[in-house]
Amino acid sequence: MSTVRQKANSRISHLRSLLCVGLDSDDQKIPEIFKKTGSPVLEFNRAIIRATSNSAVAYKINTAFYEARGIPGIQDMERTLADIPRACITIADAKRADIGNTSKKYAEAFFEHWSFDALTVAPYMGFDSLEPFFAYEDKLVFVLCLTSNEGSKDFEEQLLGDGRPLYETVLEKVNQWNRGGNAGIVVGATKNGQLEAIRAAAPDLFFLIPGVGAQGGSLDEAVRYGADSAKESALVNVSRSLIFPQGAFASIDAFEQAVSVESEKLHLAMKRAM
Numbered sequence: 001m002s003t004v005r006q007k008a009n010s011r012i013s014h015l016r017s018l019l020c021v022g023l024d025s026d027d028q029k030i031p032e033i034f035k036k037t038g039s040p041v042l043e044f045n046r047a048i049i050r051a052t053s054n055s056a057v058a059y060k061i062n063t064a065f066y067e068a069r070g071i072p073g074i075q076d077m078e079r080t081l082a083d084i085p086r087a088c089i090t091i092a093d094a095k096r097a098d099i100g101n102t103s104k105k106y107a108e109a110f111f112e113h114w115s116f117d118a119l120t121v122a123p124y125m126g127f128d129s130l131e132p133f134f135a136y137e138d139k140l141v142f143v144l145c146l147t148s149n150e151g152s153k154d155f156e157e158q159l160l161g162d163g164r165p166l167y168e169t170v171l172e173k174v175n176q177w178n179r180g181g182n183a184g185i186v187v188g189a190t191k192n193g194q195l196e197a198i199r200a201a202a203p204d205l206f207f208l209i210p211g212v213g214a215q216g217g218s219l220d221e222a223v224r225y226g227a228d229s230a231k232e233s234a235l236v237n238v239s240r241s242l243i244f245p246q247g248a249f250a251s252i253d254a255f256e257q258a259v260s261v262e263s264e265k266l267h268l269a270m271k272r273a274m
């Protein structure tokens, strides 16, 4: 069993929270007050972390928001990683996978160089493209299964020759690849109609469920159907609706207070749904 998975589950049961805070820190959307600091994205992330750390099990860094700014963005990502409390799980949302020797380098980058606890990967290129990630038995590898977006219809929901959607084959394969107990899947909270059946077909996988808030997925159902029988092994990610509260803020403290209120609301809703 992956040590990261054990760590995530002990925090989930301790806090009774499945909250994964998405640090999709779009520099164009960061409140004005942070622009007066020398490092707006970093100070913004630090404020989010301070405001959410009592409720968060994990922080998901969507690398696009950092890569888009080149070296300064990557430096912000690195310094943010150093500020995430040790008790929490760090997820690199980079959706990688390539031919084996390239995947090996991606795995080294995210799991060794940056020491992330978990990574999102795409299943399209098959097992040899994912094996180098699964080789890290102490980590968690989240394979895209049924994503939250409209385009999930283009491939993931297409019926194969056996009459079943492609994502069910992905699910079946990830179940087989979970020998080290370090495999997970990504299922969108906007696909709650399918979530219960997916959990029933994958009782042993760890679930990452994004799509609550800005994309309109139900938090209640994500928690109720996404968690396993022990009410663990799932993370519900919230990014924009948590990190960009409405309104203008006169100070960083006031911003932090607004994020903290929202984070506590999400935590309470999760406790109720568990």
Ligand SMILES: O=C(O)c1cc(=O)[nH]c(=O)n1[C@@H]1O[C@H](COP(=O)(O)O)[C@@H](O)[C@H]1O
Residues within 6 Å of the ligand: 022, 024, 062, 093, 120, 146, 147, 148, 149, 186, 187, 188, 210, 211, 212, 213, 214, 215, 237, 238, 239, 240, 241
């Ligand atoms: O892998 C993901 O995290 C992911 C998969 C998916 O199906 N849908 C999805 O929205 N995501 C990510 O989850 C986050 C959702 O952000 P919000 O819609 O702002 O909460 C973004 O970082 C997305 O890239």
